[in-house]
Each structure stands twice: as C-alpha cells, then as structure tokens.
Amino acid sequence: MTSRTPLTGWGRAPRSLPATRAEATDLDVVRREVAAAGRRGITARGLGRSYGDASLNAGGAVLDMTALTGTFDLREDGRLTVSAGHSLDTILRRIVPHGWWLPVVPGTRQVTVGGAIAADVHGKNHHVDGTFGAHVESLRLVVAGGDLVQVSPTVDPDLFWATVGGMGLTGVIVEATLTLHRVETSYFLVDTDRTTDVHGLLDLMDAHDDDHRYSVAWFDTATTGDRLGRAVLTAGDSAPLASLDSARVQDPLAFDAPRLGTVPFAPPFSFVNRWTARAFNELWYRKAPARRRGEVQDITAFFHPLDIVGDWNRVYGPGGFVQYQCVVPDRGSLVPIVEQIAESGHVSSLNVLKRFGEANASPLSFPTAGLTLAADFPVRRGLDRLLTDLDSLVTAAGGRLYLAKDSRTDPATLAAGYPRLDEFRSVRARVGATGVFTSDLARRLDL
Numbered sequence: 001m002t003s004r005t006p007l008t009g010w011g012r013a014p015r016s017l018p019a020t021r022a023e024a025t026d027l028d029v030v031r032r033e034v035a036a037a038g039r040r041g042i043t044a045r046g047l048g049r050s051y052g053d054a055s056l057n058a059g060g061a062v063l064d065m066t067a068l069t070g071t072f073d074l075r076e077d078g079r080l081t082v083s084a085g086h087s088l089d090t091i092l093r094r095i096v097p098h099g100w101w102l103p104v105v106p107g108t109r110q111v112t113v114g115g116a117i118a119a120d121v122h123g124k125n126h127h128v129d130g131t132f133g134a135h136v137e138s139l140r141l142v143v144a145g146g147d148l149v150q151v152s153p154t155v156d157p158d159l160f161w162a163t164v165g166g167m168g169l170t171g172v173i174v175e176a177t178l179t180l181h182r183v184e185t186s187y188f189l190v191d192t193d194r195t196t197d198v199h200g201l202l203d204l205m206d207a208h209d210d211d212h213r214y215s216v217a218w219f220d221t222a223t224t225g226d227r228l229g230r231a232v233l234t235a236g237d238s239a240p241l242a243s244l245d246s247a248r249v250q251d252p253l254a255f256d257a258p259r260l261g262t263v264p265f266a267p268p269f270s271f272v273n274r275w276t277a278r279a280f281n282e283l284w285y286r287k288a289p290a291r292r293r294g295e296v297q298d299i300t301a302f303f304h305p306l307d308i309v310g311d312w313n314r315v316y317g318p319g320g321f322v323q324y325q326c327v328v329p330d331r332g333s334l335v336p337i338v339e340q341i342a343e344s345g346h347v348s349s350l351n352v353l354k355r356f357g358e359a360n361a362s363p364l365s366f367p368t369a370g371l372t373l374a375a376d377f378p379v380r381r382g383l384d385r386l387l388t389d390l391d392s393l394v395t396a397a398g399g400r401l402y403l404a405k406d407s408r409t410d411p412a413t414l415a416a417g418y419p420r421l422d423e424f425r426s427v428r429a430r431v432g433a434t435g436v437f438t439s440d441l442a443r444r445l446d447l
C-alpha cells in the first residue's frame with residue numbers, strides 16, 4: 001500500500017514535502033521498494049522518534065518499517081532475533097517476564113529495532129555498556145538493488161559498523177540478533193541527589209558514576225550565578241529479588257508501564273514558553289529529595305516517565321521544538337555551554353546531562369568519551385542564533401552533535417565533529433548506497 005504524505009520528525013519541525021510512503025509488510029516488499037527507488041531515493045522510517053529530518057525524504061520514497069514484525073525468536077542463552085519493525089516496548093513486554101532485559105534502552109521505548117541500530121542509541125548505562133550497536137551480534141540488511149546481506153562485527157565489519165549509527169544510509173535493516181541481559185526483577189534501586197549547581201553535579205558524577213550501571217542528571221537551564229545548572233542526579237542498578245517488599249515480590253518481573261492518556265491535537269500555540277518552562281524547572285528541582293538512597297522504582301519511573309503520555313510533542317504547538325544534543329570531552333567545555341543557554345532567555349525543561357564512556361568502531365556513532373547535554377527548546381525567534389553559537393562552542397571543544405536529534409546544523413559543523421566521515425562515505429559508495437538510501441538529513445548535511 002502506498003500513499004503520499006507530508007511527515008515530520010518528533011520535534012514537529014521541519015515539515016517535509018510529501019513522500020511516497022509504502023508499508024514494509026514483509027521482506028519481499030522491502031526488496032521490491034529498494035530495487036524500485038527513484039531519483040530521490042528511499043528512506044526507512046521506524047516510529048519517527050528522531051527529532052529532525054533523519055526519517056524524512058521530500059519528494060522521494062519513505063518505507064514505513066513498523067509492520068515488519070514477523071520474527072521474534074528468544075533463545076535460552078538470551079540471544080534474541082527480531083524483525084527490525086518491533087518496538088523496544090513490545091520487546092520488553094515479551095522478554096522481561098522471562099527475566100531478560102535489553103542491554104541498552106533510550107529515553108523512550110517507542111523506537112524500533114531498526115531505528116535503534118541506525119542511530120546507535122545510548123541509554124543511562126553508556127559509561128558501562130556502550131551503545132545499542134555493541135549488543136548486536138549480527139544484522140540482515142537489504143542493500144541497493146534489493147539484495148539481502150548478513151553482516152556482523154566479523155563478517156564485513158566495515159559495512160556492519162557503517163550501518164550501526166549510519167542513519168539508514170547503507171541499506172534497510174530487516175532483522176537483528178541481540179544479546180540480552182539477565183535480571184532478577186523488573187525494578188531498579190535508585191539513589192537521588194540534588195546539587196545546588198552544575199559544578200556540584202559534575203563532582204558527584206566524577207566520584208560516583210562508576211558505582212552504578214545507570215546514571216543520568218536533569219539540570220535547570222534557567223538558573224544562573226551560584227545556582228547555574230542546579231541539578232538532580234539519579235543513579236541506580238537493576239534491583240535484586242531480595243530488595244523487593246512483600247507486595248512486589250509476588251510478581252518480581254511484572255512489566256507495569258501504562259499509557260495514561262494522549263495529547264489529542266496540537267494547540268494553536270505552544271504550552272511551553274519561557275514562563276511555563278521556568279515554573280516546571282522550579283517544580284522539578286523542588287520535588288526531588290535532597291538525598292535519598294536505595295529507592296525501588298519501576299520501569300516507568302526510572303526510565304520512561306515521558307512514555308506515560310502519548311503524542312506529548314504536540315504541546316509545543318504548530319511551531320514545534322528542537323532538541324539540541326551534543327557531547328564535549330570534559331567539564332571545562334561543558335560549563336560555558338550551560339552558561340550560554342542560561343543567559344540566552346531560551347528555556348528548556350527537558351534537560352539531560354550524562355557521562356559517556358568510550359566510542360565504538362562506528363564512524364558515525366554519536367557517543368564519544370565525555371559529557372553529553374540535551375535540551376528541548378520551543379522554536380521561537382533567536383533560537384537558531386543561540387544554537388549556532390552553541391555549535392561553535394561544541395566544535396571548538398572537539399565535540400559533536402547527535403544526528404538523531406538534529407534538524408538544523410550545517411555540513412561544516414558535522415564534518416568538524418565526525419572526522420571519519422570519508423570512511424563512512426566510502427563504505428556507502430562500495431555497496432552502491434549513495435543516492436539510493438538518502439533522506440532530508442543526508443541531503444542537508446551532504447552525507
């Protein structure tokens with residue numbers, strides 16, 4: 001089935017011109033659509049949770065992968081082979097009751113396996129477990145012309161690592177084998193600390209990140225001076241059975257992650273402005289305990305509070321929003337970015353700070369050793385100026401931007417952050433992917 005629809009990423013900006021949209025109901029459809037790709041090429045699209053233009057293809061073909069869910073094979077040793085259209089939500093609902101957990105889970109479960117590999121997503125445990133791609137044993141890919149190939153870190157490793165983090169530009173991932181983690185319960189033991197500024201936060205992260213598998217901080221983008229970047233750090237580990245109370249121990253592997261409602265339509269204006277965002281930040285900071293140890297939290301509370309409400313991106317109104325995410329090598333380069341945001345008058349309330357571990361072998365994977373910062377800004381006058389200034393700080397520090405979040409940077413900024421771009425381009429050329437697999441993002445950034 002094909003239709004012509006204008007699409008957006010999760011940030012609802014920019015809106016792409018219509019693309020021909022086909023549903024990948026099975027492997028044959030994928031092979032046929034790839035073989036038939038025209039002058040404007042083809043883009044695989046998962047659940048559209050990349051914020052910018054990575055899954056858009058104005059005037060070309062977009063292949064909706066969410067119907068490709070035929071394979072789900074969980075083996076006793078914790079290896080899982082799945083079709084690329086499965087969401088991490090459906091996978092977790094099926095594996096957690098058997099005592100398994102996905103090794104890397106991003107801030108929403110509403111992403112597909114294909115999208116998670118293509119963006120090489122990271123979670124709160126990057127400093128311990130690396131990215132999603134590090135746990136992919138092998139994957140099956142439909143390449144230009146429609147052929148099906150299987151690649152892994154040992155079979156055509158260059159194509160494997162160019163596909164991991166390659167934003168769909170080497171081929172269409174149709175299936176992957178993942179290695180899972182064992183868990184005794186579906187709960188987490190969480191420590192919380194509030195810090196009065198970003199320096200206190202970074203001290204705490206330096207001292208204690210390695211004590212826990214998962215660690216992430218929320219920080220305030222509106223406060224300045226001696227309250228600059230005040231923060232709430234949460235760090236935790238999978239909860240052992242012995243830590244559960246008598247109620248939870250009855251069903252220790254319960255997967256309790258409800259969706260309580262949805263934002264039914266986009267209002268004609270953004271609910272998020274500098275006043276509401278400041279009020280939210282104040283509330284978020286004050287409601288956190290100054291120090292708490294060993295609290296048992298469920299999946300929703302610890303990992304995915306945003307998944308409780310469907311289509312929450314609509315609250316930003318018709319203008320949409322931009323998520324800015326960068327990584328810089330050290331605290332000396334991070335603090336000026338926090339200062340610049342705080343002084344700009346552009347306020348974000350969904351703000352994350354986290355330490356990354358080492359990079360992997362992928363030329364385009366985002367995480368590199370250092371500190372990552374993400375903030376959601378409603379689109380309004382002057383925002384592009386702020387973000388261009390932040391780009392300069394990031395580039396000067398030897399940092400980079402995350403393609404899965406980007407909708408506005410330029411080829412020079414990209415190239416400065418990703419020194420192995422030519423390696424990526426040459427793998428693409430070798431497998432005939434250039435011009436066949438493309439996207440609005442690929443065209444904008446000259447990938």
Ligand SMILES: Cc1cc2nc3c(=O)[nH]c(=O)nc-3n(C[C@H](O)[C@H](O)[C@H](O)COP(=O)(O)OP(=O)(O)OC[C@H]3O[C@@H](n4cnc5c(N)ncnc54)[C@H](O)[C@@H]3O)c2cc1C
Binds near residue numbers: 114171
């Ligand atoms: C609330 C929220 C929280 C998030 N938190 C995190 C986080 O903590 N860490 C993190 O790393 N990311 C995070 N993200 C970003 C998200 O994980 C990535 O953008 C992910 O790629 C989205 O997957 P998707 O299935 O929606 O793919 P889409 O957004 O539809 O596509 C993303 C890219 O993957 C490609 N692609 C999709 N399917 C395939 C396929 N089968 N074969 C080849 N290429 C394919 C597309 O072409 C595109 O380039 C978050 C996003 C949201 C909305």
